[in-house]
Amino acid sequence: xxxxxxxxxxxxxxxxxxxxxxxxxxxxxxxxxxxxxxxxxxxxxxxxxxxxxxxxxxxxxxxxxxxxxxxxxxxxxxxxxxxxxxxxxxxxxxxxxxxxxxxxxxxxxxxxxxxxxxxxxxxxxxxxxxxxxxxxxxxxxxxxxxxxxxx
Amino acid sequence: xxxxxxxxxxxxxxxxxxxxxxxxxxxxxxxxxxxxxxxxxxxxxxxxxxxxxxxxxxxxxxxxxxxxxxxxxxxxxxxxxxxxxxxxxxxxxxxxxxxxxxxxxxxxxxxxxxxxxxxxxxxxxxxxxxxxxxxxxxxxxxxxxxxxxxxxxxxxxxxxxxxxxxxxxxxxxxxxxxxxxxxxxxxxxxxxxxxxxxxxxxxxxxxxxxxxxxxxxxxxxxxxxxxxxxxxxxxxxxxxxxxxxxxxxxxxxxxxxxxxxxxxxxxxxxxxxxxxxxxxxxxxxxxxxxxxxxxxxxxxxxxxxxxxxxxxxxxxxxxxxxxxxxxxxxxxxxxxxxxxxxxxxxxxxxxxxxxxxxxxxxxxxxxxxxx
Numbered sequence: 371x372x373x374x375x376x377x378x379x380x381x382x383x384x385x386x387x388x389x390x391x392x393x394x395x396x397x398x399x400x401x402x403x404x405x406x407x408x409x410x411x412x413x414x415x416x417x418x419x420x421x422x423x424x425x426x427x428x429x430x431x432x433x434x435x436x437x438x439x440x441x442x443x444x445x446x447x448x449x450x451x452x453x454x455x456x457x458x459x460x461x462x463x464x465x466x467x468x469x470x471x472x473x474x475x476x477x478x479x480x481x482x483x484x485x486x487x488x489x490x491x492x493x494x495x496x497x498x499x500x501x502x503x504x505x506x507x508x509x510x511x512x513x514x515x516x517x518x519x520x521x
Numbered sequence: 522x523x524x525x526x527x528x529x530x531x532x533x534x535x536x537x538x539x540x541x542x543x544x545x546x547x548x549x550x551x552x553x554x555x556x557x558x559x560x561x562x563x564x565x566x567x568x569x570x571x572x573x574x575x576x577x578x579x580x581x582x583x584x585x586x587x588x589x590x591x592x593x594x595x596x597x598x599x600x601x602x603x604x605x606x607x608x609x610x611x612x613x614x615x616x617x618x619x620x621x622x623x624x625x626x627x628x629x630x631x632x633x634x635x636x637x638x639x640x641x642x643x644x645x646x647x648x649x650x651x652x653x654x655x656x657x658x659x660x661x662x663x664x665x666x667x668x669x670x671x672x673x674x675x676x677x678x679x680x681x682x683x684x685x686x687x688x689x690x691x692x693x694x695x696x697x698x699x700x701x702x703x704x705x706x707x708x709x710x711x712x713x714x715x716x717x718x719x720x721x722x723x724x725x726x727x728x729x730x731x732x733x734x735x736x737x738x739x740x741x742x743x744x745x746x747x748x749x750x751x752x753x754x755x756x757x758x759x760x761x762x763x764x765x766x767x768x769x770x771x772x773x774x775x776x777x778x779x780x781x782x783x784x785x786x787x788x789x790x791x792x793x794x795x796x797x798x799x800x801x802x803x804x805x806x807x808x809x810x811x812x813x814x815x816x817x818x819x820x821x822x823x824x825x826x827x828x829x830x831x832x833x834x835x836x837x838x839x840x841x842x843x844x845x846x847x848x849x850x851x852x853x854x855x856x857x858x859x860x861x862x863x864x865x866x867x868x869x870x871x872x873x874x875x876x877x878x879x880x881x882x883x884x885x886x887x888x889x890x891x892x
């Protein structure tokens with residue numbers, strides 16, 4: 371399905387969505403309260419069938435976080451990028467690891483590096499950093515005088 | 522849950538495999554929960570080779586960060602560099618000359634063959650066959666010698682730059698590659714005689730580590746792991762880049778979904794790769810090897826995503842740019858990370874020997890997972 375048709379279909383699901391212009395794929399901004407129901411529709415609705423989550427990451431914009439989910443469909447071969455804005459001080463979002471099993475380890479990595487909590491995740495703990503590490507390394511305000519060299 | 526090494530209340534044993542272990546192909550630490558010799562739970566512990574590449578790249582320029590990515594999946598270093606160069610070119614909207622495109626694809630395919638050779642030798646060694654290792658490295662030496670003449674390095678090549686390739690090909694390149702093609706075509710019979718047809722090997726690999734079509738998609742598997750379960754996911758076919766749309770090759774899929782299918786997929790991919798190199802080696806057009814770009818690159822504000830097919834699967838490079846000389850955020854979507862998450866699903870209920878066979882066919886390179 372082309373971007374234009376996808377836009378129409380997704381806007382029907384949730385009128386409060388904003389679309390971002392530009393980019394090769396359709397970027398949609400979703401408020402975090404409506405996130406979970408939209409994601410379930412994207413995965414299971416006929417005609418959308420986004421069954422392959424190929425990238426899950428977060429970006430720290432200093433005033434807020436943005437979770438970014440890149441989805442594609444192996445049946446229809448269309449893509450969508452779902453973005454959710456999270457508050458910096460209270461960064462929580464529902465997990466999608468029951469929908470796509472790959473999100474299990476990907477969400478653990480985001481938790482490890484950014485400190486974003488995923489509600490209802492089966493086993494949320496640090497993945498790459500040692501278990502007793504303090505701080506969230508990929509945040510922009512992370513200070514580490516021992517390991518980081520500021521040029 | 523985090524388990525302590527020891528014995529649980531039910532009498533299950535919790536033991537370590539790795540991080541120093543000849544069969545884990547790098548520093549992978551697995552904590553197994555065993556009932557006798559049957560695996561009940563596999564839990565990977567990562568981070569032994571975490572070098573914070575993503576954070577480092579936030580302070581490196583767009584020309585510099587490519588060299589760090591060679592060290593991520595060091596067996597397909599050309600392909601990693603290619604992905605980063607393509608992503609930056611997408612942002613700069615620069616046209617890569619045809620000569621550079623041909624050279625890049627030939628280098629990519631030679632790297633794929635070299636990577637699959639090492640996989641083949643190491644996997645056979647895990648199962649106890651020591652001879653294939655030497656055969657594999659004999660072929661790999663020929664390829665790395667070819668690479669060394671042009672790129673100057675044998676493992677972390679750093680040859681691709683935004684705009685093309687860094688230097689002109691060595692004058693012997695075409696002759697060397699043609700000799701290699703002649704030599705290589707006869708090797709597949711040797712490999713099949715040595716390993717593939719061996720009854721012990723087949724019994725250890727068939728029906729071991731099964732993953733279904735739907736599970737392979739759900740776990741985010743890509744590359745030969747997913748193709749062995751029937752998923753059509755070859756990025757070179759679906760979203761071609763450089764001259765992949767001009768060459769004729771097959772996407773190899775199997776339906777069995779077990780370790781033997783993954784093995785056959787990779788063997789046949791080696792044949793397809795040499796076929797691609799053969800089609801391109803005589804067609805390299807004359808021209809520039811690098812497009813003219815500014816000395817200091819600045820990507821416009823926005824986001825850019827590039828997918829390529831490495832020897833392990835789908836690598837994604839996601840650059841978020843704020844218009845400066847360094848990226849604001851880079852994310853490398855690594856194929857090994859998602860393939861590893863399917864390991865527990867594959868080996869639950871099997872024996873430790875089957876764990877080694879399944880892990881061998883997943884073709885994990887741990888620096889790719891930890892970044």
